[in-house]
Amino acid sequence: MKASGLVVVSVASMAALLAGCVDRANSPVLYPVGTPTNPSFVAHAMCMGEGNAAYDESMRLYKERSQISGQYDEDEGKAVSRSAARRAYTACASSEGYRAVYDQ
Numbered sequence: 001m002k003a004s005g006l007v008v009v010s011v012a013s014m015a016a017l018l019a020g021c022v023d024r025a026n027s028p029v030l031y032p033v034g035t036p037t038n039p040s041f042v043a044h045a046m047c048m049g050e051g052n053a054a055y056d057e058s059m060r061l062y063k064e065r066s067q068i069s070g071q072y073d074e075d076e077g078k079a080v081s082r083s084a085a086r087r088a089y090t091a092c093a094s095s096e097g098y099r100a101v102y103d104q
């Protein structure tokens with residue numbers, strides 16, 4: 001195999017390896033309460049989707065309200081949206097039979 005072929009193979013394998021890395025620094029630990037309906041990794045993936053949707057919807061509503069009032073604070077919008085996402089994630093995790101425990 002040529003040197004350029006080896007470079008392509010090594011870069012592709014490194015990209016595949018790094019694609020599997022997941023940053024879990026801010027993700028909660030899911031503790032089962034009773035009998036969970038799904039495994040924790042499935043519940044986490046489903047609840048992350050709900051949390052992301054709640055974040056987007058909350059940010060959209062915050063921007064609309066700020067257009068009416070004429071006062072827009074980006075940091076406040078992000079804080080409000082993060083709290084909405086966290087509430088949605090916690091509600092989803094509890095409906096799946098887990099308790100979400102955060103480090104902070």
